[in-house]
Amino acid sequence: MTKASSTLAPTGGRTRGGLARCSRYGALAAFGVLLALNIALTPYFLSLQTLNINLTQVCTIIIVAVGMNLVIATGGIDLSVGSLMAISGVLAPMIFLGQVVPVGNTALAVAVAVAVAIVAAIGVAGLLGLFNGWLVSRFGIQPIVATLILFIAGRGIAQVLVDGNLQTFSVPQFAWIGQGALLGIPTQAFVMAAIVAAALWAMRRTRFGRYVLAVGGNERAALMTALPVRRIKLAVYAISGLCAGVAGLVVIAINSASDANQIGLGTELDAIAAVAVGGSSLGGGQAHLLGTVLGALTIQLIRYTLLANGVPDAAALVVKAGVIALAVWLQQAQRRT
């Protein structure tokens, strides 16, 4: 079992690797078609500004999708990520705006408050993710149902915290996360890259990564070989929660505003679609993280294409739903042949 590589499902035969590659090329092809379509149709597509806009926006999807990919690799699913983003995104401003504990006016006080807010918001999201993992591993509740609870109730919690009101803020120390840049590259791209790199390392180089794939490949076998199945599951849901927490902060930093009703709405589908488009089986046992990144880029490009060509928001929802269904179907069809 420990021999299983990250490109081969532990239970898979020889053809799996080839198919996974084929699936990944599928995502690459879709991405290429979208790029060509945009170059032909969308005005000013080939500009640095377009690249920047897409890069700032795709980061949240990628960050969430990395956590989602780990959960899916164990054979689970996390529907609660969008709501956890909302909780983290509502909690942080409450803290650094001094609604929980009064914050002084000096730059240092604000900086400390921002640091505390970031840690606390991500921590709470991680704890809620841990709660998801506890429901799944301790009680054997199906992941869909276990995470459905926070999918709905989590947004309710976020709304209750601020009574549904919009929080706006102008705190440069915080907005930097979403609006700043290093060497012309948006800050959140570094955050995203760090998370992707850490996940890649964990999945390819550590025992934890092998265990994750083993649990998703064949849970009974993993149990019988005395792998810590429960702890692995706890860990992946907690990681997914942490990722959602980070993504929530990035979203509110981009907008310098926090709206409990909107943060992360529909992100769970984006993330699941990114994983599926990227070639990881939704049945578990695989984690093609780079494929997932490509999947997220594809999803973002679809969103941008619709937006830049003046498709109304509501119609964009319908198109996106169709594209996601198609992507998941194609991915499954490839797996069956």
Add this chain to the structure above:
Amino acid sequence: MEASRLERLFKHGATIALVALIAFGAIRYDNFLSLYNVMSVCRTNAMFALVSLGMCFVIMTGGIDLSVGAVAALASVAAAKASPLGMAGGLAAGVAVGFAAGIVNALLVTRARLLPFITTLVTMLAANGCALLLAGNQSVAVSYTSGFTGIGQADLGIFPVPALIVVALYALGSLILHRTSAGRSVLATGGGEEASRLMGLRPDATKFAVYAASGALAGLAGVLLAAGSGAGQPTEGVGWELFAIASVVIGGTLLTGGAGSVLATLAGVLLMGTLFTVLNFENGLGVISLSAYWQSVIRGLMLLAVVVLQATGMQRRHRHAT
């Protein structure tokens, strides 16, 4: 028959909790058992009862339908648009739209073989978008002169029309589940798809039917929403799926499929509805003050309590069995 004892316990659990809650309310508040209050609880929970009925059948086949709330919202808009045609027109429009959404779910699950939760998440998103498009991003007032609102607001004798619809459909659902071969094949499909296929049943046809029915019932719920509130509401329906799933599970239906009861689901709906009524009365007494945002939190807590109870029950049974 350990399994049936467990199921019976859950069924009685819902009813016992319901009776206890009603007794608590009757003692604590004036007018809790007044005809007006009882009938208004029945009226407002009718639409939840309908989506829960559909959800019950879907869950019994081992699936799940997360799109019910968004589909109901879409149907409410369609019904409101068609309401000048009268009750029949509005009803037909709403149910047809819901049924169409259900067919989409059914096709994606049985033909494209997408997982039920992905399918219905996608249709949730699509129905949400369609509702906003159809309604032009705002609620759509219904016609008050065509007689459409009667289906949501009228009474027959002392009974509200929505409640009568619910009673009729639950009776029909119970009959189908317990007295027809279609009902047996729903349970067989949830109990084990491959086994049911080997028995000569057609699990795909069964699944097709339950998703289509769930869509149609969500459509009818949308009609009641539009008629009851006087407007088609494209953004309603958030958290309805949670209410429905919680009601179904409270009624003892296993989330893994293969076992369940229609009438116990109704007990689950009434329990959830009564709980919210009690909270409203508490709000009225000024003991607690809960904003509307608490609703989804409380629904989540209810579902949490029930699934944890069910899961521990299952685990204990498992331990006894081995």
